[in-house]
Amino acid sequence: MTASEARPRRGLPAALSRLVAAEPEEVPAVLAGFLLFFLLFTGYFMLRPVRETMGVAGGVDNLQWLFTGTFVVTLLVTPIYGWVARAVPRERLLPVCYLFFAASFVAFALGIWRAADDVWLGRGFYVWLSMFTLFVVSIGWSFMADVMRPGQAKRLFGQVAAGASLGGLAGPLVSGLLVAHVGHAGLLLISAALLIGCLVPVRLLLQWRARQPRAEGEARAASRPIGGGVLAGLTLIARSPYLIGVSVFVLLLTSVTTFLYFEQARLVEATFPDETRQTQVFAAIDVAVQSLTIFIQIFLTGHLTRRLGVTVLLTLVPVLMVAGFGLLAAAAAFPVLAGVMILRRVGEYALVRPGREMLFTSVDNETKYKAKNAIDTVVYRGGDVLSAWLNTAVAAVGSGAAVALLGAAIAAAWAALGFRLGRIHDRRAQPEGT
Template structure:
């Protein structure tokens, strides 16, 4: 559905502000700004809750329970995806957004009440809930964005809207750290996050009021069909390729995080061997603090200044292949004898490219799908299939360490092989994207 806008002069301040970062045409700035703020507050709320999650599950169940909760998320998502599809098949799109956001906000308030009453295993339950909340709410936002913009407009503006999610995460984490340092309780922080979701919902209302034409209102007032999200994925070659791409991406990324952890730990042990008073825990904490800081800085810079230009000059191919190319270098260089510091630098580049360029590419792929696919199939892929990639990576690490005896170079070689498959899938996906684009233009 092509977005319509009021006729606004090219000199209005949202247009002028956002044009610094990308190709914004007259009248588009206000809507882009509202979409930016919408996903910004959503990610800010999520990172506050994510910060609350860690001490909550570690204090009430330990690291072992945390690993079980991560695996249990995938099981719960098998039930959640059909439930979301059932809801989407019975509610108009605008009501679906309202009910889902309010439902999650109420759940957060209920968790806060359960925490204050010291309900057993609340940390485990909240960990599982938050995993579903994050993937489902972000997927829903981008489903709506994909319906709001057509392919040509979305390819220009999605990189700019995505800056909101890139900025909201670190700001939310910083706010959460400041609140904890000021003595604010986890219960209060949950209430703050729920309030931010209401701001997120209010921005949805403003966007709907600003963008809906009579035709759009008629279309959005109709519920989706009764098709299952999983069924939609498996009957579409294009969607199967998207699912496969995200599974491979997560396998490579999660395995890469394991390699990085081992590299840092081995380096800390090596340093500790020469110093009797060496604090290994402090060294690892300092390393990851600095690493995450620079990843966030690089992510924001890339998203704000480079992604829209990458799309402008190279199209969707530019954002689809940027991450696998960088990831290939990240894991191939150690096999060629590169140093630990080179690996860390390239891993930083990989992570920041994933959170910026690849995050934008993943959303752009849905620009020319049907409304059912945008909401139902996207929920299935962005939740279940993404988590499935994490589970496969965990199994790979377990088998590699317990049965095969892979060292770090061995895991790097496995990742190189996975990336080559990933690039083949990306190439075929790009072909399908162009075919669907051509078919859309013919109609």
């Protein structure tokens, strides 16, 4: 029994700690992390249905070009981020990046206000928002992995991730209520304000860490830049079998995601020709996904991880996707696709994402902020591009069932690698008690 477990639990933090897998003194960090991701994902999911509609409007047959554009922009932004991470103290890296993206949203808002029907502006927005979400989410999780120790992350990341799910639920609801009154430009300005608001819980988390044991040395380290070259993240990946394994895991994840995404776009276009109805369908799927995810993240993920380890988080969803693609091969109808898509996204948000973030809690700070960011952006979007063109090629020469069967094979490989990475991480983190 740890010292924290031996102390009596009193007050609101104690009551909350009984509901989630947190000690009373950890509850403020859980609440601040929850708020950080709630604000971040509320802002993003306000704009996601609009982005999806723009993607369909440009033609489902052209989606692979938007994916390619996103990858190119990600490649251009990555060395800039590496330079910023080299020059800016670690504790100020997230605020600097979030303020930059908030300013970019203001610029897009002005452009949409002046030329709302510009097709190239819409395509640019699709690409920028797709790149944006990977960068800001990756940096946010790097920050959380920096603030919390591996054992704490193992218990608490599920509850923190629930803030993302609640934000993902609130975002499309707010968007649906406000878009008729403020338009797309207004939604972008609100999202920018929410992104700036993320700096409040960031400050609270830094203050919480300063009160923890061994915080003095960590505070000194956080006040210094990370160092390394602008492409240090990719170099770190190439030198580490562990990081190469994580990168391949992400490539397989994106392949499964992209295969389902293309099938979703195709079936939505065929089933709901009206663009307004398409936006409503995308928003409804988002609401269903986030509603189901919140309960799992708050009450199950932490307890499940503590009892069974990270391995179960990384393997359960891929195994379910093997069965899901099998169903799509047998009956490629929109209700079946919607069910599989919801299952995949709920599983990713509630299980795979927290598990994937836990893989970085036992590595050094340069790996957390640079290699992890390279995996979450360049590798992720590279996987998008490869799988998008692979999907296009298979669909051109085969049937929808062939695409689904290939997806099942990829999901099986994803499950096997997830099992391997989870076992490695559980062994590496074993000495860490809390």
